[in-house]
Amino acid sequence: MKLVSSKKSVEPAGDPCPQCAELNAKIALYQRAADHFLKKLNATRAGDLTARITNWDEYGDFSPLMIAFNASVDLADTYIRESTNVLEHIAQQQYFRTFLEQGMPGNYRMAAKNIVNTQAYIAQVHTDRNHEMLDLANNLELEVQAAITQVHTTSEEMLEITQGMTVNLEDVNEQAITVADTSTEISTSVEACAQALEAMANTAEEITIQSDASLRSTISAEQELKKTNDIVNGLAQAIDEISSISNVIKEIAGQTNLLALNATIEAARAGEAGKGFTVVASEVKDLASQTATATGRVDAQIKEVQEMAKKTSLAIEKIGITILESSEISKNVAAKVEQQMTATEEMNRNISTAAEATKTSAVNIQQVAEKTSFCQDLATEVTGGSTNVIDSTNSLADNVTNILSNLRNYDAFNRRIGHRQTPAQALGCAIHANGQTYNGIVKNVSAGGAAVEVDTPLRADDRLGFTCGDNEEITSVVIAADENGLRIKFSSKQNAKIARLIDSITEDSFLL
Amino acid sequence: MAYKPISPTLEEALFDEGELMVTHANLDGEITYCNDIYCRVMETCTADVLGQTMSFSWHPDMPRSLVKRIMETDPNGRELFLYIKHITNSGKFVWVLVQISALLNTDDELIGFNSIRRHVKPDVMRQIDDLYRSIKSEELRHDDPDEAMLAGERLLNTMLADQGHDYPEFIWSVMDTER
Numbered sequence: 001m002k003l004v005s006s007k008k009s010v011e012p013a014g015d016p017c018p019q020c021a022e023l024n025a026k027i028a029l030y031q032r033a034a035d036h037f038l039k040k041l042n043a044t045r046a047g048d049l050t051a052r053i054t055n056w057d058e059y060g061d062f063s064p065l066m067i068a069f070n071a072s073v074d075l076a077d078t079y080i081r082e083s084t085n086v087l088e089h090i091a092q093q094q095y096f097r098t099f100l101e102q103g104m105p106g107n108y109r110m111a112a113k114n115i116v117n118t119q120a121y122i123a124q125v126h127t128d129r130n131h132e133m134l135d136l137a138n139n140l141e142l143e144v145q146a147a148i149t150q151v152h153t154t155s156e157e158m159l160e161i162t163q164g165m166t167v168n169l170e171d172v173n174e175q176a177i178t179v180a181d182t183s184t185e186i187s188t189s190v191e192a193c194a195q196a197l198e199a200m201a202n203t204a205e206e207i208t209i210q211s212d213a214s215l216r217s218t219i220s221a222e223q224e225l226k227k228t229n230d231i232v233n234g235l236a237q238a239i240d241e242i243s244s245i246s247n248v249i250k251e252i253a254g255q256t257n258l259l260a261l262n263a264t265i266e267a268a269r270a271g272e273a274g275k276g277f278t279v280v281a282s283e284v285k286d287l288a289s290q291t292a293t294a295t296g297r298v299d300a301q302i303k304e305v306q307e308m309a310k311k312t313s314l315a316i317e318k319i320g321i322t323i324l325e326s327s328e329i330s331k332n333v334a335a336k337v338e339q340q341m342t343a344t345e346e347m348n349r350n351i352s353t354a355a356e357a358t359k360t361s362a363v364n365i366q367q368v369a370e371k372t373s374f375c376q377d378l379a380t381e382v383t384g385g386s387t388n389v390i391d392s393t394n395s396l397a398d399n400v401t402n403i404l405s406n407l408r409n410y411d412a413f414n415r416r417i418g419h420r421q422t423p424a425q426a427l428g429c430a431i432h433a434n435g436q437t438y439n440g441i442v443k444n445v446s447a448g449g450a451a452v453e454v455d456t457p458l459r460a461d462d463r464l465g466f467t468c469g470d471n472e473e474i475t476s477v478v479i480a481a482d483e484n485g486l487r488i489k490f491s492s493k494q495n496a497k498i499a500r501l502i503d504s505i506t507e508d509s510f511l512l
Numbered sequence: 513m514a515y516k517p518i519s520p521t522l523e524e525a526l527f528d529e530g531e532l533m534v535t536h537a538n539l540d541g542e543i544t545y546c547n548d549i550y551c552r553v554m555e556t557c558t559a560d561v562l563g564q565t566m567s568f569s570w571h572p573d574m575p576r577s578l579v580k581r582i583m584e585t586d587p588n589g590r591e592l593f594l595y596i597k598h599i600t601n602s603g604k605f606v607w608v609l610v611q612i613s614a615l616l617n618t619d620d621e622l623i624g625f626n627s628i629r630r631h632v633k634p635d636v637m638r639q640i641d642d643l644y645r646s647i648k649s650e651e652l653r654h655d656d657p658d659e660a661m662l663a664g665e666r667l668l669n670t671m672l673a674d675q676g677h678d679y680p681e682f683i684w685s686v687m688d689t690e691r
Contacts, residue, residue, distance in 0.1 A: 047618055048617065050615055050616075050617060050623065050624075050626075052536065052545045054544060054545045054558060054562060055558050055562075056558065057548070057551065057557050057559075058559075067548045070547055070548070071548070074534045074547055077626070078532060078534070078628055081591075081611075081613055085590075085591055085613070088590075096681065097684070100611075100630065102530065102532070103530055103531060105530075446675070446676045446677070448675065448676015448677070449674070449675065480674070487674065489674060489676070
C-alpha cells in the first residue's frame, strides 16, 4: 500500500519543524479522507449503492475505514441484488435461482434465510398446484379420451347402423312401392272380380227365371201329356169297342155265310125254281166273305192301332218320366242357383270388403313408402351427423391433446425441461435396443435426456427405448457412450411421458 | 488487453468461502472499483487494477470463447454467472463463480457492471476444469483466434444442447451439486 506522497503537503513558511510538517501532511490526508468519506457516505445515504471509495488503499490510516465502508456498501448492494434476482425469478415462476447466502453475515444471513424459506414455500405451493394440475390433466385426459373413444365408437356404430338402415330402408321403400303397385293391381282385380260377380249374379238370376219358366213349361207339358195319355187311352177304348163291333160284324158275316150256304142247298133242292135264289145266295155268300175279309183287315188295323196306342202310351209314360226328371233338374238348378246367388252375394260382400281393405292397404303402403322415404332422409342426416360427430370428436381429441400438452408444458414443466434431476435413491432403468434389454442405474434425468450407468455395446446416434420404473418407454437416441454408460437424449413429442417420468422421480425431492 | 507475462504456478490462492471479491466496471468494460478481498487474493493494488479490462486477470487455461459469451450477454438483461479461473500476480490460480449484473445509478440508468466473485468447492472446480479443458483444446486446434473462439463456442453449445440445458441452467445445475 502506498502512502500519499508527502511532496504535495503544504509546508508553511517559517516553520521548519519536520515533525510539524509530517503532522500537517497527516492532517491534510485525514482531511481529504474525511471529505471523501463523507461525500461517499452521503451518496449511499441518498441511496446510491454504486458509491465506493475506489482508491481505498491510498488513505494510510484511513484505509481500513474506507475498506469497511466499501465492504458495508458491497454487502448491502449484494443483498439487494440477490433478493431482487430471486424475486424476479419467483415472479416468473422459476425457483432454481435461489438466494446465494455465501458471504452474508449476521442480519443479512437471517434475512437471506427468510427469503430462501419463503421461496421454498412458494415453490412448494406452486409444485403442489402443478401436481394437482398434472393430475387434473392426466385424469382429464383419461376421462376425456375415454369419453371421446366412447363417443367415437358409438358414432361409428351408429354410422354403421344407419348405413345398414339406409340400405334396409331403400329395400323397404322399394318393397313398399312394389306392394303399393301390387295393391293397386289387386284393387283393380278385386273390382274386376266384383264386376264379374255382379255379372254372374245377374246371370244366375236369369238362370233362375229361365229355370222357373222351364219348370212351369214342364208342369204344363205334364198336364198336356196327361191329356194326351187320356186321349190315347180313349182311343184304345174306342178301338177296343171297334174291335168288339168288328167281332159282331165277323159273327154276323159268319152266320150270313152259313145262311147263304143253307139257302144254296135249299135252292138246289128246289131246282129250277130255286135257281135264282141260288144266285142271290151266292151273292150273299160273297158279301159275307168280303165282310169277313174286311173285318179281318179291320182287326189287323185295330191290332196295329192298339200296338201303336200301347207304344204311344209307353212313350208318353217315358216322356212323363223325362219331364218329371227334367222338372226335378230344373228344381235342383233353381235351388242350386239360389244357393249360388246367396254365395255370390256373400262373395260380393267379401270382395267389396277386400276391395276396401286393399284400397286402405294401398293408402297405408303409400304412407309407409312416404315414411320410409322420410326415414331414409333422416338416416342420411344421421349418417352425416355421425360422420360430423366422428370428425368433431377427432378434432376434439386433438384439441384436448393440445390443451393438455399446453397444460403440461405450463411453467413448472418448462423448468423441468432444462433442469437436471438427480434421483435421491438408486433408480433402476432398462435400455431396449436391438432386441436386447440392458439394466442400468439412472444418474440424472432432465426433460431433455438422461445419463445412465449401464454396460451396452451402443454407440452415439444409436436409437433405443428408455424405461424407468413403471413409466412408459421413451424413445431416445445415444449422444455419448463411454465406460461409465450412456448419455441419451429423448426424442421430441414425448412431453407428456417425460413429464410423468420426471414427476415420478422428483416427487420427494422436487424443491431446490 | 495488456496481459502481464505471468507464469502460472500450481499453487492455489487463498480465497475463503465466506469472502466476496467485488468489482465494478464501466460500460467500456474497464474496472472502476475492486474491493480489498480482490486485491488481497489477486496480490495487487487498486492503482494496478483500475482501468484494466474485465478479463485481464483470467488464467491462461480459460477458454477465450467465454469472453464472447460475456460480450454477447445483454447488459440490460439478467445476471450472468460464469466460472472463472483467475491468475494472481504471483502466478497462483483461483477458481471463482462470478456473477455479473447491471450497475445502475439512482436514476436507474445503466452505468456499468457489477461483478461478485464467490468461492468454488473443489469437486465443482474439477468438473469445470474438465469442461474448460476440452473447450480450450478445441480452441487450440484452430490457429485463427476468431475461428478458435467460434469452435470453442460451438463445442460448449453442443454440450449444453446434448444435456438439454441453456447456459444459466447449466451453471445452476453445477451449483446444485455444490450444496
